[in-house]
Amino acid sequence: MRKTSRISYYTFRVIRFLVRVFYGKAEIVGLDSLPERDFVVVANHTQMNGPIIGELFMPDDCLIWCAGQMMRFKEVPEYAFTDFWSQKPKWTHPFYRLLSYVIAPLAAAIFSNAKTIPVYHDARILSTFRETVSVLKDGKSILIVPEKDEKKNNVVYQFQENFVDVAKLYYKRTGVELTFIPMYVAPDLKKAFIGEGIVFNSEGQIEDERKRICNYLSDEITTIARELPEHTVIPYRNIGRKNYLSNKDFTEVPK
Numbered sequence: 001m002r003k004t005s006r007i008s009y010y011t012f013r014v015i016r017f018l019v020r021v022f023y024g025k026a027e028i029v030g031l032d033s034l035p036e037r038d039f040v041v042v043a044n045h046t047q048m049n050g051p052i053i054g055e056l057f058m059p060d061d062c063l064i065w066c067a068g069q070m071m072r073f074k075e076v077p078e079y080a081f082t083d084f085w086s087q088k089p090k091w092t093h094p095f096y097r098l099l100s101y102v103i104a105p106l107a108a109a110i111f112s113n114a115k116t117i118p119v120y121h122d123a124r125i126l127s128t129f130r131e132t133v134s135v136l137k138d139g140k141s142i143l144i145v146p147e148k149d150e151k152k153n154n155v156v157y158q159f160q161e162n163f164v165d166v167a168k169l170y171y172k173r174t175g176v177e178l179t180f181i182p183m184y185v186a187p188d189l190k191k192a193f194i195g196e197g198i199v200f201n202s203e204g205q206i207e208d209e210r211k212r213i214c215n216y217l218s219d220e221i222t223t224i225a226r227e228l229p230e231h232t233v234i235p236y237r238n239i240g241r242k243n244y245l246s247n248k249d250f251t252e253v254p255k
Helices: 006-023 049-057 076-085 090-102 104-113 125-137 161-174 206-227
Strands: 027-029 039-043 062-067 116-119 141-144 147-151 157-159 179-186 191-194
Touching: 006 049, 006 104, 027 049, 039 049, 039 161, 039 206, 049 062, 049 179, 062 125, 076 090, 076 104, 090 104, 116 125, 125 141, 125 161, 157 206, 161 206, 179 206
Parallel strands: 027 191, 039 141, 039 179, 062 116, 062 141
Antiparallel strands: 147 157, 179 191
């Protein structure tokens, strides 16, 4: 755990307890099928549900990739408004701007003390990869929720692909090819479902591996979702509930 103040730590513990109480119980189906080590779980973000499921219900030795800005008090407001609320109706923006400042100290306390690895989209990504490799070498696992604001279908948005690069570094350091395992998070069912994994090919070109692995994972998550009983899919974007879709809608964005 990274070094934080006592106030920050105890604030996190109280909030974590309250979230656990009010969120209720959730089940991860297929946990017993996970490998013993050398794997990364990749899930749909489903707003905050993916990270919450990871924090509360994944094994204690599973760490979650988290936007580094959410761990820094001064960076929280801009990131939170842009990522969480920028697509809300414009007349509500002043409220959400204010809210982004209100939550800043709590967000920094939560994400700095949770089971997280900070992720950046600049040169600092190297520190993310190094910490991830170190964690995996220790026999722990990683959860990544890599969706971006580009819709793929009624279940998932497109993935940011560069997380696959950690497998290249891991192979270089250990000689082991990582397995990426899809997980579909279904808050409406209070469950998450583990799927069949895909192994990184150390002999392939990294550009090809990014596409191959991300396409497989997003397609597998979609397949898992569509084979389940009908339920509401909570999307990546924080949009109005009237725009939520069913897992049976079968919409696809043209390529």
